[in-house]
Amino acid sequence: MGRHAAPARRRAAGRARTPLWPFLLSFVLVAAAIGGGLALHQSTTQAEQPSATGPKTPDIDLVARAAAVDKVLKRRAQAVLTDDEAAFLADVDPANQALIARQRMLFVNLTQFGFAKLAYQQLSQQYDDAVARKHGPSTYIVAIAMTYQIRGIDTVPIRSMLGYTFSERTAGRWTLVSDRDIDKRLPRGSHEEAWDTGEVLVKRAARVLVVVEKGQQQLASRLTGIATSAVKAVSKSWPGGWTGSGVVIALDDKIVRGADYTVPKNAEDALAMATWVYRTLPGEVSGAGERADSYVVINPRNRDRIDARTLAHEFTHVATAPYGAYAPRWLVEGAATYVEFLPMDGAQDLALPKYRQEVRTKYLAKAKSLPADAVFFQHADSSYPLSWLAVDYLFERFGGTEVATLYQELAALGSSQAERDRIMTEHLGLSETALFRALRAAANS
Template identity: 25%
Template sequence: MAGRRRTWGTGAVGLVLLLPLAGCGGQPATDRARAEVQQVLDRRSAALLGHDERAYAATGTGAQYTRLRALPLAAWSYRVTGLRRTSSGATADADLRYRVAGYDKAPVDARRTLTLGRTADGTWYVTADRPAGKGGQQLWDQGTVTAVRGAHSLVLGTGRSAAGLRPFARLADRAVPAVSRAWGTEWTGRVVILVPRSLAGMAALLGSPAADYRGIAAVTTGEAGGPGRAPADRVVVNPEAYEVLGDVGRQVVLTHETTHVATRAHTTAATPLWLSEGYADWVGYLGTGRTPADAAPELARAVRDGEVPEALPADEEFGFTGEPAKLARAYEGGWLACRMIAEQWGTARLGAFYRAVGPHGERAGAVEEALGTVLGTTLEEFTARWRAYVTTELG
């Protein structure tokens, strides 16, 4: 545009060319439009928090209000980060920050793309609000959210009635005290569970292909090693895998995932997956009466075939996209390692060992140091002891 100004000079034609780029008082039109859109989103957020459906509808489509009104919100706000004018209005990039009341200590951050129209008198209004780019969906993107509160839990679902969600709350309310008995009470003692209508819905929430989670009953999202000022972890259920489980299996799954919530602050890059997943399984199976042969069928089959693992499961063995039997053996091996510690050193030492690994800061040497200081052994001795334990329990 500067080149065009030099071509045409500073006369009337040049002035006409500059007018579309400036608003009143010299403010660029795009900046003014961005400020106006921000004001609309501010009013929209205030209406949502104030449960004012009429005021919300005045800012654009009201469909999202219906989807969101059951979600207990402590905060909700947008920050416009970019605006692109279109022939029919504009497209805005925005950062959404929200907190679920009673659970999130810090806001959840989500990048959103909003489509806006404009009335004849220049008023902006929202016509669509969706995840930006390839980012994961939020639960309300999949339909109207239903909320069920338990004594220690909040269950949020789509495509299900409150009656269909209450069993999740009951299981979670049993899981939380069980985890506190094993781990201690220095955690929130509450859990948020998201129940989409399908495996595809679960994958969309996590921003990954559905194939990554086929056969996985649930996963937990959260900030590992967080300082305590972070959004609450979300336990995301795969209903297609979860619903084929029996009552004990469902309880084990939710207790396992709740253990991840409780241990999150002590789980860092230094913590190997055999420990974090094995400990969660150990807590999950407590009191179920399941024997090693019951709980570790794939590893038992390998042991009977003379294939006792040489080393503790490596992180890559826990990949959801790998061979299902290999993944199962990894989980089972981690569980038996933690079960062995609890039996041979005591449950208090198991918890102390877990807590000692995380603060190391990096993976190298973390387990070795904790084995020495907490259990009084070396990695080589521990591995040999674990291999013998696996052989005895599963042979």
């Protein structure tokens, strides 16, 4: 038998290395991480109301304004779908050359994605005295929902959010005068899309879409190849199969969608993050929003370290994202690492029996419980291997179908420890504590 490679340490190149097993820090955003402004479209605060000292607001027919802005938004969406740049820019302030340049770049970016559906919807008016003084008394700042579906990628329409400022420059004609005024108020995770950051290049393959900086053809081709391998691996390995698609965003920007690589721990250790996309925006139906899928955002510092196993880990998060937000972290990361380490076309097989014993002696022997959600990433060097060991045990003892069913129910309903234990006991005859004891017993047998 040939000598097999062990699961590799997945850390930034600049960090000191130890010879054995720690892991990829691959974060799936949780609802708490995208707080702030989540119900922006539902209401405005008293502090946001027009100031008595601000410019006098002219009498405006609000129904007529809403109808006129709706027409602008509809023209812009249709312009993207029909590749009509002139129509897209027709309602942009012609005196604002910087805005025109940004909107032209946005148009070129959007047309590369191949939308099957695209629409913009007004949500609620926002107020800012400084902005009103800048653009005049008819200033209309509005939060807008962008609903889109990328052809061959998104299985359902996705909702994102942006903010526009309009002004009535001639009677009945509303002109887009700014696209940045309320960016900082918009909710993290449903804003700052890949097409908003700068000039991009989009490359496609079957069930794969890759976004890189304009001109980075070689990177796009490499990522498309390994993403294709990873999609096939997850489709083959996840119980019941996975028929979704993988979106990989590898830009120079450190903040894209819900990924923030300016945070020191993320910048240093993380290779990639699976960031949620939404079928309903935060605050529309639920405070955290309803998830539809996930897009993977690569850390620009570590993009050269991305391989097919890394993306298989992330695409497992993508495959399980629609289940819900409540699965315990050990199951979320353990399942992704389990799939990541399985035999995969084009990747060397890993020495899993040796690794299993290493985890038992190095980590399990010292642990007192399964990794807790609150401290999971603080102790990532032990949390990932212990989580893998737990999921490996579940697959071996109960089979993939039962594990996938358990995951789905925990993700949908496991919002408390009592609920998690109830669901686990119902499916496995084991609570989390009992599962940990079973891992200990298996190690000693």
